[in-house]
Amino acid sequence: MRLSLGLSRPTVIPGFRLSLGLTLAYLGLIVLLPIAALLLKSADVGLARYIAIITSPRTLASFQVTFTTAAAATLFNAVYGLALAWVLVRYEFPGKRLLDALVDVPFALPTAVAGLALTTLFAKNGWFGAPLAELGIQVAYAPAGIACAMAFTSIPFVVRTVQPVLEDLEPELEEAAATLGATDGYIFRSVIFPALFPAFLAGASLAFARSLGEFGAVVFIAGNQPFRTEIVALLTYIRLEEYDYSAAAAIAVTLLAVAFVMLLVVNLIQAWHQRHTVGEE
Amino acid sequence: MARPTNRYRVRVGDAPAFRRTITALVLATTALVLLAPLSIIFAEAFRRGLGPYLEALARPDTLHAMGLTVFAALVCVPVNVAFGIAAAWTVTKFTFPGRSLLLALVELPFSISPIIAGVAYLFVYGAQGLLGPFLAEHDIKIMFAVPAIILASLFVTAPFVVRELVPLMMAQGRDQEEAAVSLGASGFQTLRLVTLPNVKLALLYGAALCNARVMGEFGAVSVVSGNIRGQTSTLPLQIELLYQDSQVLAAFAAATVLAGVALFTLVAKFLIERAQAARAAASLEDA
Numbered sequence: 362m363r364l365s366l367g368l369s370r371p372t373v374i375p376g377f378r379l380s381l382g383l384t385l386a387y388l389g390l391i392v393l394l395p396i397a398a399l400l401l402k403s404a405d406v407g408l409a410r411y412i413a414i415i416t417s418p419r420t421l422a423s424f425q426v427t428f429t430t431a432a433a434a435t436l437f438n439a440v441y442g443l444a445l446a447w448v449l450v451r452y453e454f455p456g457k458r459l460l461d462a463l464v465d466v467p468f469a470l471p472t473a474v475a476g477l478a479l480t481t482l483f484a485k486n487g488w489f490g491a492p493l494a495e496l497g498i499q500v501a502y503a504p505a506g507i508a509c510a511m512a513f514t515s516i517p518f519v520v521r522t523v524q525p526v527l528e529d530l531e532p533e534l535e536e537a538a539a540t541l542g543a544t545d546g547y548i549f550r551s552v553i554f555p556a557l558f559p560a561f562l563a564g565a566s567l568a569f570a571r572s573l574g575e576f577g578a579v580v581f582i583a584g585n586q587p588f589r590t591e592i593v594a595l596l597t598y599i600r601l602e603e604y605d606y607s608a609a610a611a612i613a614v615t616l617l618a619v620a621f622v623m624l625l626v627v628n629l630i631q632a633w634h635q636r637h638t639v640g641e642e
Numbered sequence: 643m644a645r646p647t648n649r650y651r652v653r654v655g656d657a658p659a660f661r662r663t664i665t666a667l668v669l670a671t672t673a674l675v676l677l678a679p680l681s682i683i684f685a686e687a688f689r690r691g692l693g694p695y696l697e698a699l700a701r702p703d704t705l706h707a708m709g710l711t712v713f714a715a716l717v718c719v720p721v722n723v724a725f726g727i728a729a730a731w732t733v734t735k736f737t738f739p740g741r742s743l744l745l746a747l748v749e750l751p752f753s754i755s756p757i758i759a760g761v762a763y764l765f766v767y768g769a770q771g772l773l774g775p776f777l778a779e780h781d782i783k784i785m786f787a788v789p790a791i792i793l794a795s796l797f798v799t800a801p802f803v804v805r806e807l808v809p810l811m812m813a814q815g816r817d818q819e820e821a822a823v824s825l826g827a828s829g830f831q832t833l834r835l836v837t838l839p840n841v842k843l844a845l846l847y848g849a850a851l852c853n854a855r856v857m858g859e860f861g862a863v864s865v866v867s868g869n870i871r872g873q874t875s876t877l878p879l880q881i882e883l884l885y886q887d888s889q890v891l892a893a894f895a896a897a898t899v900l901a902g903v904a905l906f907t908l909v910a911k912f913l914i915e916r917a918q919a920a921r922a923a924a925s926l927e928d929a
Binding site (some may be wrong): 444516 | 679735882
C-alpha cells in the first residue's frame with residue numbers, strides 16, 4: 362500500500378546525505394541489483410525463444426491453473442473478508458479481540474507451516490478430508506487445494522483494507538437514509554458499499570497478487586502434476602532444477618510483469634480512493 | 643477508533659436476527675479456515691505425547707536447521723532495522739524530488755513473489771550470474787550457501803521496519819527534531835534521543851514482523867539455499883524435507899517452533915497496539 366507524503370518546507374535537520382546514501386546503497390545492492398540481473402538475463406533469451414517458452418503448453422497450463430485458483434481464492438476472501446470486517450467493526454460480542462488478532466495469523470505463520478497444516482487437514486483421513494471424501498470431493502492434490510492454500514495466505518488483505526474505512530464511515534449518512542425510509546439492503550447498496558468499494562477493490566487486488574506469487578503453502582498441497590496442479594512459481598523452480606535458466610528467466614520475468622501490473626492497479630485504486638476521502642473531509 | 647454501536651438509534655445491520663446470523667457465519671468460517679489449521683499443527687505434533695515430540699524435535703538435522711534459522715534472524719533483523727531507520731528518516735524528515743519513488747522502491751519486495759526473488763539472486767551470484775565468474779575466480783561462495791540465504795532473506799524482509807515507521811514518523815512531523823537541532827544537538831543525538839524514543843513501539847513491532855518473516859521464509863530461500871540437509875536447510879526447508887521423507891511427526895514438531903514464533907509475534911502486536919492506544923489516550927488528556 363502506498364504511504365502518503367505531505368511535507369514541503371526546508372528543514373535544519375542534518376543527516377540527509379548520509380541517510381539517503383545509506384538507503385540508496387542498500388536498496389541498490391539488495392533490491393535493484395537482483396531485479397536488474399533478472400531483467401538482463403531475460404533480455405538474453407531473445408524474443409522468439411521467449412515466445413516459444415511462454416506459449417509452450419505446459420507454461421500456458423501453469424498460468425491457467427495459477428490464475429483460476431487465485432481468482433477462486435480471491436472471490437472467497439472478498440466475501441469472507443468483507444463479512445469479517447463488518448462483524449469486527451459493527452458488532453460487540455465475546456471473543457471479538459481474539460477474532461481480530463486471529464486475522465493476522467496467515468501473515469505471521471510461515472507458508473510452509475500453513476501448507477503442512479492444510480495438507481494434513483485435507484488428506485483423505487484428515488479432519489476435513491475424511492468427510493469431504495465421503496461426499497466424493499477431493500481437495501488435497503487437486504486445484505481446489507491450491508485455491509485453499511492461496512485463500513489462507515491472503516485472508517488479511519481485504520479485512521485490513523476495509524476495516525479502517527468502515528470505522529470512519531459517517532453514521533449520519535445511514536441515519537439520514539433510514540429516516541427517509543430506505544431499507545437496510547438499499548442503504549448498504551447505495552450508501553455503505555460505494556464508500557467501501559475502493560478499499561475493498563484494493564484489498565482484493567492485493568490478495569489476488571499475493572495468491573499469484575504464493576509458493577510455500579501451495580507446493581505442499583498441490584500434488585504438483587504438470588498441466589493439472591502445477592503453478593507458475595513451481596514451474597519456474599522446476600526449470601531451475603533442470604538448469605534451463607532461459608526458461609526460468611522468461612517465466613519469472615513474466616510473473617514479475619504481472620506483479621507490476623497488479624501493483625499499478627492497486628496504486629491507481631488507492632489514488633482514486635484518496636481523492637474520494639479527501640473530498641468528503 | 644470504534645464508535646459505540648448503540649449511540650445511534652438506527653444503523654444498518656443492527657436487526658438482531660441479521661446480526662446473529664452473520665456473526666455466527668463469520669465465527670464458523672473462522673474456526674474452519676484459521677483455527678483448524680493452527681490447532682492441527684499442535685494436535686499432530688503432540689499426538690503421541692510429550693516424549694516422542696521432544697525426541698522428534700531434537701533430531702540433529704532439525705536442531706541444525708533451527709540454529710541456521712536463528713543465525714539468519716540475528717543477522718537480518720538488525721540490518722533491516724538499521725535500514726528501516728535510515729530510510730524512514732530520509733523520507734519523513736526531508737523533502738526532495740523522487741521521495742515517493744523511493745518509498746515505492748522500498749515497498750517493492752512486498753509485491754514480488756519470493757520465488758522470483760530467489761531466481762533474481764541466482765542471476766547475480768550463481769555460476770551463470772552477473773558476478774558468477776568474478777566470484778568463482780576469487781573462490782567466494784555465496785550461492786547455495788549461508789550468504790545467499792541471508793541475502794534472499796534481507797530482500798524479502800526489507801520493507802517491514804520502514805513500513806511501520808513511516809506513517810508514524812510522518813504523523814509526528816519534524817518539529818521536535820528541528821527544536822533539538824536548533825538547541826545544538828547533533829543529527830545522531832537527535833535520532834537517538836528524540837526520534838527513536840517516539841517510535842520505540844513501532845520499531846519493536848517492525849522488528850518482530852521482520853523476525854517472523856526471516857524465520858519463516860520458504861520460497862526465496864529454497865531457490866538459493868541448495869537445500870543440503872544439515873548444512874543449508876533452514877527450519878521451513880527442513881519441514882518440507884521431513885514431510886517428503888514421511889517423517890510426519892518430526893515435520894510437525896519442527897512446525898510448532900515456527901508456529902510458536904508466529905503466535906509470539908501476534909501477542910507482541912496485541913500488547914503494542916494496546917500500549918499505543920493507552921499512549922494516545924494519555925496525550926489526548928494532556929492536550
